Amino acid sequence: MPVVSLNAIVKPAFDKRYGVPAVNVFNDLTMEAVLAAAVAERSPVIIQTSVKTVRSIGVKSLSAMWHSMTEGIEVPVCLHLDHCPDRKVISECLEQGWNSVLFDASELPVAENQRQTVEVVAEARRYGAHVEGEIESITGVEDGHGSDDEAQRQPLQVVLDFITDTGVDVFAPAIGNAHGVYKQQPVLDFDRVEDIVREAGVPIALHGGSGLTASDFDGLIALGCAKVNISTALKMTYMQSNLNFLQQSAIDDKWDPPSLFAHTAGDIHRMISDLMRQFGSSGMA
Numbered sequence: 001m002p003v004v005s006l007n008a009i010v011k012p013a014f015d016k017r018y019g020v021p022a023v024n025v026f027n028d029l030t031m032e033a034v035l036a037a038a039v040a041e042r043s044p045v046i047i048q049t050s051v052k053t054v055r056s057i058g059v060k061s062l063s064a065m066w067h068s069m070t071e072g073i074e075v076p077v078c079l080h081l082d083h084c085p086d087r088k089v090i091s092e093c094l095e096q097g098w099n100s101v102l103f104d105a106s107e108l109p110v111a112e113n114q115r116q117t118v119e120v121v122a123e124a125r126r127y128g129a130h131v132e133g134e135i136e137s138i139t140g141v142e143d144g145h146g147s148d149d150e151a152q153r154q155p156l157q158v159v160l161d162f163i164t165d166t167g168v169d170v171f172a173p174a175i176g177n178a179h180g181v182y183k184q185q186p187v188l189d190f191d192r193v194e195d196i197v198r199e200a201g202v203p204i205a206l207h208g209g210s211g212l213t214a215s216d217f218d219g220l221i222a223l224g225c226a227k228v229n230i231s232t233a234l235k236m237t238y239m240q241s242n243l244n245f246l247q248q249s250a251i252d253d254k255w256d257p258p259s260l261f262a263h264t265a266g267d268i269h270r271m272i273s274d275l276m277r278q279f280g281s282s283g284m285a
Contacts, residue, residue: 105134
């Protein structure tokens with residue numbers, strides 16, 4: 001199956017109430033391992049890149065990596081630009097084949113956010129791409145973007161008007177979730193997800209997925225969180241896997257980079273496979 005649009009992945013998940021992992025990769029190893037897990041699990045997957053990753057690797061290099069790794073792939077996959085307030089980066093990514101973008105203008109007044117989001121949606125449509133919208137900053141800092149201040153939640157009608165007037169395909173609300181490592185168990189607003197889905201009928205993107213409980217995931221996915229973002233958990237797995245291998249290498253005095261890469265890729269593959277089974281996307285491709 002070729003690379004598909006964001007809607008082709010999230011719409012079936014939303015209708016059937018399973019969640020699709022949207023995983024923030026940051027190099028070739030993580031991208032390849034996540035895609036391999038998707039193929040092994042027969043699961044759709046959303047590969048995400050942060051603005052920081054786009055700038056550090058380069059938009060053309062990332063695009064080439066993506067097209068090379070997904071050529072002939074047998075499960076539905078798409079490439080998504082996460083939390084991007086920079087219109088220029090959005091345009092560059094759309095030109096290079098990203099399938100969707102999150103235009104994050106949540107730091108702007110709602111009216112200005114809405115005005116610019118309408119423009120981004122129109123631009124994306126010219127490329128056959130889709131847009132995730134956000135009007136409330138998700139608490140926490142991720143790849144240099146965001147704030148640790150508690151996100152202010154907008155009234156439901158403001159959210160509904162934004163979704164309707166902009167035509168965004170997926171919406172990311174603040175529901176007590178946060179980027180990064182949770183310092184304490186979050187208090188999640190399940191009712192808010194239910195209200196938005198009931199009134200707007202739009203798939204919800206769950207940010208801050210790393211560290212939530214199985215019960216949290218089950219409840220939110222059942223309410224319509226079809227896109228489940230995973231970033232911190234992947235970074236932690238990647239770093240811890242490297243650390244464990246290198247500590248053993250020092251003890252054994254054996255230095256074999258290909259074995260390090262294979263070890264880390266295996267740990268990532270297992271982590272992502274476990275999430276796909278937990279979210280219900282395994283076997284849905």
